[in-house]
Amino acid sequence: MNLFCLGLNHETAPLEVREKFSIPMEHLGQRSYQLTTLDGVREAVVISTCNRMEVYVAAEDDKLSDAESSVKKNLGFEVNDTAHFYNCRSVEAMKHLCRVVSGLDSMVLGETEIFGQVKKAYQYALEATATGGVLNKVFQKSFGVGKKVRTETTIQNGQTSVGSVALDLAEKIFSDLKDSTVMVIGAGEMSRITVQSMVLRGVKKVYVTNRSHDKAVALANEVGGEAVRFNDWSKVLATVDVVISSTGSTEPVVRASDIEAVRKKRKYRPLFMIDIAVPRDIEHGVGEIEEVYLYDLDTLQKQVDEGHARRKAQVRECEKIIDAEVLKIANQQNNHV
């Protein structure tokens, strides 16, 4: 019995190709089972996420090529798709699965979501009786390797998006965001993404303000907040802990005098201000006020870059663990995989 992997991902295929081969989560078990009915295929697991579609197949040694052809045909593989697909066999397929599970093959290096997605896909295949002795062992071992990589390296340390860096900083200042109030100035996409991550952490209250009030109302409804007219945002400033500003204004929207005016009313509590607008919305002088912590897009992006660099520096360590573990597994199975 041998193992092969056939797949495409965000690096090998553009979105339209990935869309073509994408399989809804609820059909993964059924599709895995379908593959096991093909000539030469004994076991199969289909993984499909927004960034990849992969098929892991266990087939008889002498029918490996036939199995591969029938799987391709079944997936709707055409000649022009060849360039987008990769395939690997035996130990290399196992290594590839370990890399995927560990987040080394992900668009965001070291992300953890993929671990759960692969586990779910395997669970569906298992429930559909599409797996057997070979793939059960391969997947379970790969989950063990994935866990080892995450515990023994710092591959998941360091934030990789502006929103998550802002969230981390907010939690460094206010510990529990459940007691914090956030104000969003400008209802654009960046604001939406950043405030949503804070809403997920359970912030107490969100105010949204925008020059076009309708947009403020729309975003407020989306995040369960309250819209405030653009002329009135300074009235709620005294009650907020975090300000996220991202308007298209060419002039500063928040000036040091706005903050000075409410300092006493705020009892000089810390205020975290995130300026993700270009040009900047918050006047530079605001950051010089003692209890204000002002972070602009460049500062946040720098930390994102550092996070990426820190993760990249860990890749070699992760690969070493994967190589050693796969070698151990291969030896245990006497090269049957």
Next chain:
Amino acid sequence: MTLTLVIAAILAGLAGILGVRSIVTERKRTRWTILLMLVSFGLQLIWLGKRGEMRASCPLLDSGEILVFLAWSISLFYLIVGSAYRITLLGMFSAPLVMVMLLIAKIPGMLDDNPVKQTNVDYWGEMHSAISVLSYGALALGAVSAVMFLVLDRLLKTRDTSSGLFKKMPPLDTIVGSVVRLTIIGLSFLSVGLAFGFMMRIHGGPHFWVAIVVWLAYLLLLGIWFVRGMTPKKMSVFVVVLFFASLSVFVVL
């Protein structure tokens, strides 16, 4: 006796080293810090007990004894506050302070080589000294927390957020909470200590008045914090400055 104090100092020093190491290597905080401080605290207690037996009174009659008592009360509050608010990083700042205090106490001249046994003990005076020095333990830890706040504030203001120290620091509002809580605890003990001072057979003099001024200064600081409000940075600076200024109480003993 000497060995007990030296071992207590070494253990506090080790606790400080472990704290620093966990920050530098970005490892998880170690429970050894608390254990080492606990043993050091026990040894300080043994030393103070024996010294008290020699004095037949509270061992607060020379500079060395005051330092050891202060180190003991810092260790006590560290153990209480450290586990209750989970600010074990406080150990990194307070453990070396305890070590330094114990070592200074060992400098020749700080401790009476032949402590005189007290025959005419004023028990109100004993209570006044013990409770007041205990309050200084809380106020010292409040000052240590305030230094922690100032360090984190600086890191946040200069956007130096990738260092191990930044990651290991508790959140800003937790530190501010600690500073305020410890100052309240310190002021409460100080109030009780002063009340005992009023009951002493003889009171008054510069020491008494300096203690009153220190008490009023802390009361004013907390009053401003709760009523008018104050930036956490100013509060921290005042807590540190006030603690060092309040040590003048011991100068005018």
